[in-house]
Every structure is written in C-alpha cells, then in structure tokens.
Amino acid sequence: MGLNEIKAKKNDLITYGIVIILFAIVAVMVATGMATRHMQSILVPVCINIILAVSLNLVVGFLGELSLGHAGFMSVGAYAGCLFAIYTADILPAAVRFPLAMIIGGVVAAVFGVLIGIPVLRLSGDYLAIVTLAAGEIIRSVIINLGFTGGAAGLKGTPQDSNFIIGFVVVLITMFVIMNFVNSKHGRAIKAMRDNKIAAESCGVNLNSYKLLAFVMGAFFAGVAGVLYGHNYSILTADVFDYNRSIEILVIVVLGGIGSIRGSIISAIIITILPEALRGFADYRMLIYAIALIVMMLLNSSEKGREILSKLNFRSLGSLLKNRGAKKEVQGNDE
C-alpha cells in the first residue's frame, strides 16, 4: 500500500512538472513576443478544456460511469457566474468579482449535479449515458427559453476578465483537488466501486453517496470552466453547450486514456490546438481534423501503436501509456 502511494505521488509530481514546464515555455514565448496572436488566442480555451477533461475523467475514469452531460453543467456554471459578474460589475473590483463568480458558477453547477445526480445515478452504463445526455439537452433548452439568460441572442456584457495566468492557476487548483481526491480514502472507495461494486459494498463503501460525490465534484469543476469560458468572450450563447461539446470533452478523455489525469491534460492540449493548427488547410480543415482524430485513436488503442510510441521515445505519450499498464497492476494489488 505504502509503495503504491509513493508511486502515485511520484506520478502526480511528474504531471505537475509537465504542466508547469509547458506554462513556463508559453509564458516566455508570450513575453518575448514569439507567440503570434493566434497562439495567444487559444491559450485560455486550452486551460478550459484541461479543466473540463480532468473533471470529466473523475466521473468517466475513476467512477467508471459514462456521463454525456458535462457541457450542461458547464453552461449552468457559465450562466450563473456571468450573471453574477454582470450584476456586480460596478460594485466589485475584478480581483474579487472573478474568483467569486467562479465559486458561484461551480456551486450552482454542483447543485445541479446533485439534482440531476440523485435520480440519474440509480442507473448505470448505457442508461446513465443517455439520461445525462438528455439532462444536458434539457438544461440547454431551458436556457434558450428563459428571459434573463438572453435566450437565443445570448448573454452579453460579461466583463472579460479571463486570461492565461488565471486559467493556469485554475488548472493547477483543479489538478490539485482532483488528484488528491483520487489518491485519498474517498478516491480509493470510488475506484474500488468501479472495479467491483459488490466487493466494495461488502467492505462498507456507501455506493450512492460516493457515486454522487464524484459526480458532483465533476459538475463543480465543469461549472468553474464554464465561468472561465464566459469571461473570455463578450457573448455567451447556449448553442455552444450542446451535446457535441459534451462528446468533444469525452473524446479528450478517451484519447488521453480513461483514468489518466496526465493523459487528459496532454490530449486536451492536442485536441484544442489541432483544429487551429490546421487553419492553413482551409476548406479541408475539419476533414483532416477528423482523420487525425481517427489515426490518433487507432494508434493509441493498438498494442503496436503503443510500442511504436514508446520506442520513439515519445516521453509524454509513451510514459502515459506505460503508466496505464502500471495502474492496472496497482489495481490488481489492491484486490
């Protein structure tokens, strides 16, 4: 047990290291003017996708339930946080308002997580996936039909407080909370539940409350990501939070490796940058994006592909894949 903990700690430290080094490189590039405006414009979206992917990974990877309603929680958080920011724009300074907005967005999303989670988490597998998908769509429809959200025209006037540094700090906080949670007593209970429900229950793990805890935590960070999103653009429309968005987040999680935080971070970066980097291909952009996605998925899932990746000394992806193998062993030991 102790050995596993040390392994996990070391693993986490490597992940922090990767993120901090990447941040440092980008920060230097921005400071020295090497980064084009185009690059700078996608830094915040990268942070947002990392938060979304890491929080969804908690539900999909560690809880083991397929949730397709992540964009719904993101939109609830975004609207709550942005509405708060709009109404307090004249009263509070940005340094107080923005963190408060994020907390409010997160909490409101978490409340919705509880409301949706209580009935939904009685289900599992395909049923749960479909019901969360429906819940996300309901949230979107309600937002379009409400008056104070701006309806189809969107919500305008949110102060544009998001920037890369804040995004990075929130990414670190998200990583810190979720990684510690996963390695904690509660995290072990959740993983045990994923691997064998009956065994976990017989050991005294309260299935429903732990299930809900992980689900709500995922919703909270999705809400925070939503607030970050809403503060980055001058308009917030419900259309961007449709099921395509939920699936995009799921794609990130699956590509990075289910249950691997580091993988989620790396694949969030790749998936966000890829369509932008392909702008040079003009009309064929989305076609090439789709093909690249298929190739990456195939490469990622085949034994041969993993071999090639690790042989190429592709540290990030390679070690990530090895890591996944190691995780399986760890689970074996736990049982």
Added chain:
Amino acid sequence: MKKNVFKKAFAVAMSVMMVGAFMTGCGSKSGSDENVLVIGGSGPLTGDYSTYGISVKQGAELAVKEINEAGGVNGTEFKLVFEDDMADPTSAASAYATMADNGMQVGLGATTSGACLTAVAEAEKDGILVVTPSASQVECAAPENVFRICFTDPLQGAYAAQVIKEKNIGTKVAVIYDKSNDYSAGIQKAFVDKAAEINLEVVTNQAFTNQSNTDFSVQLQAVKNSGADLVFLPIYAQEAAYILTQAQKLGINIQFMGGDGLDGVIEKAGEANVSALEDVLLLTPFFAKDDSDFVKAYRDEYGTTPDQFAADSYDAVYAIKAAMEKSGAVPTDSDFNEKMIAAMTEIEVEGVTGTMTWDKSGEPDKTAYIVQIKDGKYVEFN
C-alpha cells in the same frame, strides 16, 4: 548508442514538425506589403450554418476581384483573408487573431451575430474599421469602429409590422419563428412589440427550434385554427420552403410574408414546388433580379444565385472601397484606421442592396422593398 541518437533526433524532428505546422497554420506577419490592403472576415465555412459563411465569402471575393481588375483603389490592391469560424464565438476569436497575424487592416467581422460579437470586441481593441455584412444583432455595431450593411433584427421586425399596417396587407397576423435562432427571435420580438403599439392584432406566435425544423404541421394547424389572414415568417429560406410546401399540402390558403431571410426560397423549394410559393411577400433590401450585373457576375463565377448574405458582403467591400476613395488613405498611413472610420460617415454607396449612408451609430440608412413571388419570379409589389 547510435540507434538511440537516431531515436532522439527523430523525436526532436517530430516535435519541430508539429510546432512548425502550428506556426504556419497561424501564418506569419505579412510585413508591410505597401500596396495591399488586407481585408479579413470569418464565417461558418463548415458545419450547420456553412451556407451563410460561404455566401459571404463568395460575395466579398467577387467584389475584391472586380476592384482589383479595375486597378484597385488609391494604387492599392485588396486582398481577402477569410477564415472558418463554424459560427462559434470561440472559433471566431482565434479566426480574428489569425487574420490579425496576417496583417488585416479592415475587417468584415463575422457572418453570424454571436461570432461577430467576439470578433468585434477584438477589433475594438485594435481600432480597425469593421464593416460587417450580415451580423444583425444590435450590439454588433455598438463600437465606434463598426459599421453594418444589413438591417438590425429589431429594425426589421418593427418595419415589417409598420408596412403590414400601412399597406393593409393583413389584420390578424400569425407568426412562425425559430426560437433558437437569434435573428428570428430578435425580429419576432420587435414585430410583436411594434404590432401592439400600432394596434395590429397578432393572433398567435408559433415557435420551433433548430432541433425540430422540418415538420411544421403542428404550427400550421394552430395558425389555421387561429383565424389569421396573414402569416409572418421572420425565418430563413430553408425552413420557409418547408413551411410553404407543407401549408399547400394542408390546404392552408393564407397570405405569407417574410423578411430578408426569405430571399432564396425559390431555389430552396425547388421547381416542383413553385406553386406553393405563389403570392408570397418578401420585405427585403435585396432580391436576385435576373438582369442585374451583380447576379450575372456571381452566377458566372460560382454557378449559383447570390442570396442576401452574398449581396451584403459584396456591398461591404464596396463600402470599404468608397471610404478609401473618400479619405484618400493608403494602408501605410499611420492614421489609416482613423481616416477610414471618419470617412464611413461621409460616403454614399450605391450597392446591390440599395443606396446606403451611415451615421456614427454604424447603422445603414437604406430602404427595403416589398416584392412578391409570381410564377417563381420576384416582382415588385405595390
């Protein structure tokens, strides 16, 4: 050992390639190419709304081509950079940044309103002139540096109510609109408000969304039961084509009327359904007249009939040209942006969507025509 070095070299080469691909994707700053004015615009070229983005792109392309063939303006050639934004605000922001990297000095904003708001927010910081062809939400033209070619949604809705009342086209009006679309919902709201103000009776408001935009039998039945003598359709041509053909099948014989979004409905409905469109009214600044030079040139170039999006963006480029001629500015001027923005309020453009002038608010002053469809052709209605 040697093998290891090779592996490392390969890894480095791969990373360099990836970064390189990204960099070229961004495009490098195109220095000070003295005699070229880079005009940047974005729109959905892929995805659900791609027909609008492609129309805007083609309209602008045609205008740029014509202007360059005629020798440019003030010794300057126009160059169009058009990026895909999938009608998504996030993508529009990075599309704008890409174009800024490419040396954009005048913008066309983004095709759709939501995306345009993020593009305009960036443009406001840069202070460049933006002439947006088709972003019809009021806030899009709020900054000082943004001018608009199309009507705003509220203006169009209020104007439609006014015309119906004045010309006595109908007394009991039913509205079918797309609740999930900002353009449609915006016009509907203004229409209903104005109707209440001038005592025009609106008997029913029937909504649909972009998830349910092919079968309209429920809405049409409700319209029929409401006893309306006019149906107002503040929607786009594709949905209107469905509504009109379905109305004919249901035997609903009420007068239909639409806004500028209805332009193109004849093509969308197809020749087999022309009879369903008989007598439909459109309140629009632009309709594709077969004998107009613009329509002919557009058909020669792209093989399709231009819609209002193409016409608006064609006019936008000519407005930029007019502003350059008026101010005598060239892109190398240090006060190019200020000169251009100031000139916009002084020019008059005889465009394909009517004769336009602008004031400081950025809204165009132009008229809309009422046209009627007869035998699959547009004729003016009096």
